[in-house]
């Protein structure tokens with residue numbers, strides 16, 4: 036069995052085949068390419084029991100990842116994040132068995148490290164010497180550090196409003212960084228122009244190369260493995276570019292074909308913020324594609340994507356699994372961020388907190404049942420977003436006294 040069972044790439048709209056051993060962008064139809072594997076060969080040679088003996092990184096699923104030669108793997112130890120029970124918080128919203136997959140505990144503090152690890156490794160394998168991308172911050176930070184480890188160059192452009200820590204991550208890793216007075220789409224146009232004028236750089240914008248998705252799908256493999264090769268009933272995920280949904284759904288279908296997962300697929304929920312909810316609007320209108328969302332703004336910066344290239348694939352994943360799409364307000368998600376930290380000690384990112392607020396609302400409406408095995412993805416660490424917490428505390432003079440507890 037080779038290290039990877041990658042066979043070819045496939046247009047996500049027309050099914051047309053593309054050579055996986057050439058650097059590829061989007062398909063001729065202008066839509067994402069999906070990596071395909073010889074799953075029959077994998078099923079015949081690998082078992083879940085064998086995977087259980089492998090190191091605790093996402094590379095434990097290497098047969099269904101695109102890197103052909105193990106020597107090309109660029110790793111900072113990403114993957115196999117904990118699936119934490121939230122007994123106190125879960126009980127408070129009426130879902131006592133609530134589980135949180137905590138992607139804050141991964142290099143760079145967001146799940147973006149998964150896509151960067153696999154994307155950079157495969158780009159290096161195919162001879163790419165520089166990667167270029169627009170980003171809302173976290174993806175740029177992740178690709179910058181993995182590019183540094185791969186001895187590749189990186190060109191990153193992000194909105195000036197993106198979380199400032201992500202700038203520092205790019206700069207410290209030696210990326211060529213630009214701030215753009217606009218949104219991610221504006222940054223994308225500038226990057227596309229720059230790449231056209233350079234050689235050796237690949238544009239690795241969301242879903243404009245096929246392998247970031249492969250890294251992100253490992254969240255789906257891990258959830259199922261961590262539940263004893265069983266799917267939960269519901270997975271809630273904050274939808275921005277949609278790579279998480281598309282990747283988790285792809286993983287579920289692959290595992291079913293491999294015989295590693297039996298029974299019903301989990302209902303996939305796309306969570307957005309009211310200030311940027313194009314996918315929720317399209318879902319509610321019964322449309323297959325979203326419209327660009329005007330004046331997009333939310334504290335959950337990672338999901339400020341007014342129009343995602345893969346929107347139709349997210350909508351397909353949500354509908355095919357009988358999931359749903361829901362938008363929550365910034366006030367509600369910030370309230371859940373604080374409530375979760377007080378009850379469970381988990382300081383999560385605003386995007387993850389949006390999913391907590393969504394779980395609470397879906398439970399209140401009855402869509403989520405008390406006994407549903409429910410997994411919320413926390414896509415990043417709260418410590419990357421210090422500005423989401425207002426710190427209003429007294430500063431004491433050295434000769435003063437700390438008030439007694441009863442006084443407060």
Ligand SMILES: *Cc1c(COP(=O)(O)O)cnc(C)c1O
Pocket residue numbers: 145147173174273274275276277278279280337338384386387414415
């Ligand atoms: C990028 C990002 C998202 C959105 O993820 P997609 O897979 O692109 O939909 C959610 N949360 C955080 C913290 C992010 O950085």
